[in-house]
Amino acid sequence: MAKRLIFLGPPGAGKGTQAEIISENHQIPHISTGDILRAAVVQQTPLGKQAKDYMNRGELVPDVLILNLIQDRLGYEDAVNGWILDGFPRNVNQAAFLEELLAKLEQNADCVLNLEVPDEVLVSRLLARKRKDDNESTIRRRLEVYHQDTVPVIDFYQQRSTLKTIDGDRPPEEVTEQLCSAIV
Numbered sequence: 001m002a003k004r005l006i007f008l009g010p011p012g013a014g015k016g017t018q019a020e021i022i023s024e025n026h027q028i029p030h031i032s033t034g035d036i037l038r039a040a041v042v043q044q045t046p047l048g049k050q051a052k053d054y055m056n057r058g059e060l061v062p063d064v065l066i067l068n069l070i071q072d073r074l075g076y077e078d079a080v081n082g083w084i085l086d087g088f089p090r091n092v093n094q095a096a097f098l099e100e101l102l103a104k105l106e107q108n109a110d111c112v113l114n115l116e117v118p119d120e121v122l123v124s125r126l127l128a129r130k131r132k133d134d135n136e137s138t139i140r141r142r143l144e145v146y147h148q149d150t151v152p153v154i155d156f157y158q159q160r161s162t163l164k165t166i167d168g169d170r171p172p173e174e175v176t177e178q179l180c181s182a183i184v
């Protein structure tokens, strides 16, 4: 069974919700860069202080802050036998970094899962969620950044590994079912 999974998809696609379920089912850690950054902001760590304004504007946090974080996190003992990456990689530079890091760790991503949801649906889902960065202008900016920086990551994986696209515009249980059957 696949143990090293990358979840791709726009903000509001349901990556976090689905990753949590699959993480429990497979007993592998759910590594969400968004969750790690939000915790750093709350704790007012140096990382949090540097990341906060970017997050509130809906911009990506600079790669220099994210790459070390991922390198450290994949080195934890709980990540030796598997993981789900949610929110990383978010641009091609991050994807290339991950590829090199995994080669050094002698690991391979087993499966890249791409959750697809139309923009109009995403906007209404995110507005309903009411997280601090979920106001309309930030949401629009996050979607723009997604199309500009993250969509090229889909092509990156299409050329390299098993990328599977799942329709995320369905009830959560159906999405979970589709994901489970996509993870071989």
Ligand code: ADP
Pocket (backbone or CB within 6 Å): 010, 011, 012, 033, 034, 035, 037, 054, 055, 056, 058, 059, 060, 061, 062, 063, 066, 086, 087, 088, 089, 090, 094, 142
């Ligand atoms: P969403 O997918 O709903 O936008 P996330 O929790 O994944 O939410 O991310 C929230 C914010 O954290 C992003 O808008 C961005 O500012 C920052 N962030 C998360 N992951 C990354 C990453 N890999 N690279 C750069 N910034 C990131």
